[in-house]
Amino acid sequence: MSSPISRRSPLGAIQSADTPPPDGQLVERPFLTHVNLRLDPGDTEARSAVHRVLGVQLPLTPNTTTAGDDLTAIWLGPDEWLLLAEPDASGSLAGELQTALAGHFASVIDISAGQTVIRLSGPSALDVLARSCALDLHPTDFPPGACAQTLLARAQALLIAVDGTPTFDIIVRRSFAPYVAAWLQDSAHPFGLSFPESNTA
């Protein structure tokens, strides 16, 4: 019974071997590694242990991120972070952290399959998001490196300002991805933006 194990992203990207996400302004970035990390920020030992594994410090300032070469640490709460890494890191990353944090009151949980990333970029990105997002994403209030958990229309989402293009990564739970994608698609249409075929769920 060993047909090759195919993976399916919520927005329809199907691939057996991980490939880098296509360029574009409105695309899914499927199969990235998502690890949820909980620990007491006061436990400096634990934090440096994490630093040793990740190569970046955990952001302690609310709604900010710290980015390494192939990994971003995203603030989710005073004792909660999301680690977003390249696809192949899955499993290993969580494993290394668990080992590194042995003996500490901490929780490391791989939730890669539970959510996906939608990348929206281009000059009209702010206008598109303004259709579903109540936050002020103007660069003065939301510069690159900032992140925010909020609602897009009626779905929870995590927004990350990636660069000043502007480019945003939008992280949504798996079962809400088609809804959020449809909203973005509908909002982006007047600006001539849309998902590539493979992503229109």
Added chain:
Amino acid sequence: MQFYSLPNLIRRGLRGHRDWTPAWRKAEPKPAYDVIIVGAGGHGLATAYYLAKLHGVTNVAVLERGWLGGGNIGRNTAIVRSNYLWDASAHIYEFSLKLWEGLSQELNYNVMFSQRGLLNIAHSEQEVRDLARRVGANQLNGIDAELLSTDEISRLVPILNTSPDTRYPVLGGTLQRRGGVARHDAVAWGYARAADALGVDIIENCEVTGIRTANGRVTSLETTRGEIRAGAVGLVVAGNASVLASMAGIRLPIQSHPLQALVTEPLKPVFDPVVMSAAVHVYVHQTDRGELVLGAGIDAPVSYDLNGNFRIIEHVLAAVCELFPIFSRVRMLRQWAGTVDVCPDASPIISGTPIKGLYMNCGWGTGGFKATPGSGWVFAHTLAHQEPHPLNEPFALDRFTTGALIDEHGAAAVAH
């Protein structure tokens, strides 16, 4: 009391309507009353009327902080029905509905009670089950209730979107043909006029600032127009029950929330019955003026704020446009909020209190208007006999201690 009738209207019309007299006197507070009702809303005025009419208690004052009928009776969506789940609720609401059916004649005031039918629609299998359970219970309680199929619903309200392709298709519903709507302000005015005619003093702009007691018994009320002694006091102050009760050191199992409502521009008639959908928190009917009146869900946070909440309006109108696609181009005219006092079981408190002579009628949540006549009737009985009528016995304050709650969340119009 000047009798209202077409001949009188014409006779006085010929004289330019110059000799109509006030619907109720602007009474001055006397030093003492046998019974003081706090709150000149529908329930308070109805209580005073039935006290005078049925129990011969006429030395009664109704105190109102602002203008008569300025509370929830002046802000609600005027829906009348009795299809509640539990026996206790069913009995009091059905009793109330029977009073509604003769109210205009009883008060010689046309409250425009219109039994155009009330339709509850279900959007999920469990909702269908719950509605069926309610219909079953209603039928045993002698309340008219019919289970409707989606087809029957679309025949009854053709403009309702009953397509299976909508996000939450209509899977069925129930109809109470005797349900309907009434002209809410007229109810307050009609009771006020009739009570006044029986000698009840209605005192507006008279705010209660304190409740005095002696040896566990209420003795008098401090008001902005002086202290007034009272044999018995009935607090009927929707939206302020906790505040008044706290003056007597009583804590209530009540939280106050804003309830949103709105009205559209007037249209020629497009549909008849009241349509309610608990799942999407909508109830809508068309007034005699042609406006669509829509009720929405309640704000989650405790609040006494009466400025509308636009978010709730957005949600409700999205649901309305799904249910009634032709209303999408109709326009919202006015939006407002009322304060609903909600009990943990979404049922009211009509009860004595630890303080002798002090009675409360509160916690009606979204059910208050439809209960106005019945609530006044049983509360009058309770005040007159110093003990509850069987109809309101189950709605005692101590049910929250014993645990004998009457959970009507399912039957209440909106999710609490």
Added chain:
Amino acid sequence: MLLIPCPWCGPREDDEFTFGGEADIPRPADPDALTDEQWADYLFMRDNRRGRHREQWCHTAGCRRWFIVERDTVTNEILGAGTYGGST
């Protein structure tokens, strides 16, 4: 529409939050020691104050933290906010 000041995320629109009711109602240490009246008071009775009101909120769609807000229930003006352990 309220702007709720999350102690961590700053002011956000109220639909990101869950209202948790009146604050400062600690769960009795030994419920069995209470009379039915005392238990009912903990369970159901509320101040439901008109004016200054201390209440619990959770930033459900955000950092998932519960915190305390002090608000005027008549004007809905936010008077302060604080974390558990912190103060308002």
Added chain:
Amino acid sequence: MSQPFRLDRGGRIDRDTPIQFTFDGRPIDAYRGDTVASALLASGVTLVGRSFKYHRPRGIVSAGAEDPNAFVQLGHGARTLPNRLATVTAATPGLKVRHVNAWPTLEYDVMSAFGLVAPFIPAGFYYKTLMWPRRFWPLYEHFLRHAAGLGHAPDAPDPDRYDHVHAHCDVLVVGAGPAGLAAARAAAHTGARVILVDEQAEPGGSLLASRERVDDLPGPDWADAVTAELTAAPGVTLLPNTTAFGLYESNLVLLAERLLADQPDDAGSESGARVWRVLPKQIVLATGAHERPLLFANNDRPGVMLAGAISTYVHRYAVAPGSRAVLFTNNDAAYRTALDLTDAGVPVAAIADVRTDPDGDLPSEARAQGIPVHPGAVVRHAHGGRRVAAAELCSLDGAPLGAIECDLLGVSGGFAPALHLHAQASGPTEWDPTLAAFAPRPGNGIHPAGAVAGELELAATLRQGTQAGSAAAAAAGRSNGSEPEAPRANDSAQAPIQPYWLPPGNLARAKPQFVDLHEDVTLDDLRLSLREGFESIEHVKRYTTLGMGPDQGKLANPLATGVIAELLGRDPASVGTPRHRPAYSPVSLGAIAGRHIGPLADPVRVTPMQEWHEAAGARFENVGQWRRAWYYPQPGESMHDAVARECLAVRHRVGILDYSTLGKIEITGPDAGEFLDRVYTNAWKRLRPGRCRYGLMLGEDGMIFDDGVTARLDDQRYLMFTSTSNAAPVLAWLEQWLQTEWPDLRVYLTSVSEHWSNIALAGPRSREVLAAAGTDIPLARRAFPFMTFREGHVAGVLARVFRISFSGELSYEINVPADRARHVWEALVDAGRPFGITPYGTETMHVLRAEKGFIIVGQETDGSVTPDDVGLGRLLSRRKDFLGKRSLSRPDTRRLDRKKLIGLLSDDPAQVLPEGGAVVDIPGFERPLPMRGHVTSSYCSPTLGRSIALAMVSGGAGHGERFYVATLDDDRWLPARSCNPVFYDPEGARQHV
């Protein structure tokens, strides 16, 4: 071109672009830039509608959103727009405009008969009659309803979509008149982010109809220049055709932008709309003021217009709304109109001025132009039917001054600030005696400027606007120290107005004098209201319907305040005005709903196997936002057939269920066991790693809140399953206790619901299927017993396999990462084929669990059910406290006659009892009839070959007790007997094999 009243020069219309639309089928010539109203006036159409109650002929009164009369129906069919104002609707080619509320025609409206009986149907007449005979009310009401109403709703679903935008800025300027333009300019000067909105098609407001010069430019040119400047400025958003309709707490401002339809259609330019949801840091309120009408007999005749509106039509649209004018005023503004008309070549036959010595600059200029001015004079009566023919003047003491012929009667009773937005959010207002109107007080981030602040002179307005703009920007944290110089204007000083509410002496008795034109509320109606004790302004409003029309009483309410004050002999400030409510101008429900309709109405949550289910022909049911496979009918199968087949497959072979929607929460930390002990009714600390346990969660009121299996993954990690619909509530509930009550517990909660898909294999052959699919987990009964879990590979994917059962059969719930779930599902289906594996849906799942007497929270329970009530008392630990425990010892929860879960078997095995059906001991037709309980679940059980049901009945029931269940549609009683609620395999042997 048949535009007799079009001036041959001037105006801001585009004379090079003639267009044509129709009014009641009659072609109307116009120019681009016209409103429907200006075009109708240009064509000499003065009768545009019939009044709401008496169906009196009505004409255009204003040039804006305050018009009480100019309601028309635009377009037809699905795109029709009822009750739109001709005064704010742009004239577009092919637009079909129809009158509302008249039949058969506007000219000959049968319902104008109401006018004849007007004396007998005053305000509130319906409260006094139509009560007898009682059964006739539906008839009366039918007639009332059809007489009332206004436009017609569309007859088909709305083809248009509506846009929603969230916006943020430092300064929002509402109104682009002189004050607003100056304010926006000043704010932009600081680099602030500015949004400037105006309900008109072009910015400028009163400047567009002004005679004055600003910074040495004609008013309109200056407005154009500033508009260009602002359009070019970075960070400034200019929104014409946009009405700020609501101001809410947190200073949330709602804007409705009218969009030109992509392709011109017969609904005209208003068919599309965009709602802006703006959260500004500061607000400049520059909404201007509404001119007040004046009272006199027949003051509602077509041709009676606001003086300011006349000037607007002359200047902006090059339309002279009449050929011979009389003006009636109590202030200087009307003189400006007189001069405008004179310039336009329209003779002004007279100006009646309430003031005895009008001597300001404007009056003098008017006199100099030879316009007859009658000081201390009033209009007492307007002659004419469908159009005013003459104005009858008299002196204040009633001495007749004769009737002066005219077809245009301009009135100006002073100006009432348009403070609606401000007042909606309970902003403070106060009575301004010099204006004789209420004006807003600044504060709370709101800066009023210009006419809304009571400033009627242009130069001062521009200064005020500039200051307000700078102040607002500064308050928003944007300031560069310098404030731009305020624009200069050359307007003339204005003499104060003289309030004029009631006509003096007997003039006040003349009929009819309309206070609210839309609602047909007359002076006599107000008198009647007060006479009958309805004195509070809210009582007057509700009794007479004053201000309740679609115009929201913009003109009527400010007038009514003064009139009522005078009738009561009270100070207007104490009379007040009816509470202002959103929306300032009506907004379509669709525009407010925005994108939240159709496919975007609400999230549709699906599992990774959705496409497979669809391909397999599944029918689906909504479970909250989830869409779940309900059953899989094969060709020709009814639901009953399909469910029967699926049930038997599970009982005799093997079935596969997509159970991914269950909530899953990982509970980690040293105190995880202690935490579970507190939230579950049973004990957890001693559960060994690798084992599972069923848990019951109560609310503090002791009622069942949720149930599910929790597994101990390792020493410090548990995985909790919640019911599908409670996934989010349970997590929130657990977090609340953890964070607010038990912060000392070292526990972390993480939702993994979406990461793990859950595939349930159920049935005697499931072990073989799992083995065939390929797994490294030892499956032997002893190696992997019931109520344990193992980690290992299934079909090559790392999985958590739980040996738990919701069907009572040998069963494995296989959790795999969602992105690989489809692969595993297909592998299992392939592997299962030789064993006759059958996919089953939620309906079969329900039947199977009912056969086993397993409850469903929310179906057997309803928030008033305790564990004892459903026979789960054994799960209540005596040795520890847990949430809800104390409530179980209250008198009512100890009652013996509480409703208990029982099994019910109808005497007729083929009869499926109705779910929800009432259960009684003895049937009968007396009402009320005592009820024992109700049927909670009822199915045809293929396994048992008969119907089964679960019910909640008071006191419960032993075996074989007689009950009757009422049918819901045909008054029949179905006999049934009670039984053990576990209908199948009561020993539970099958799940242990």
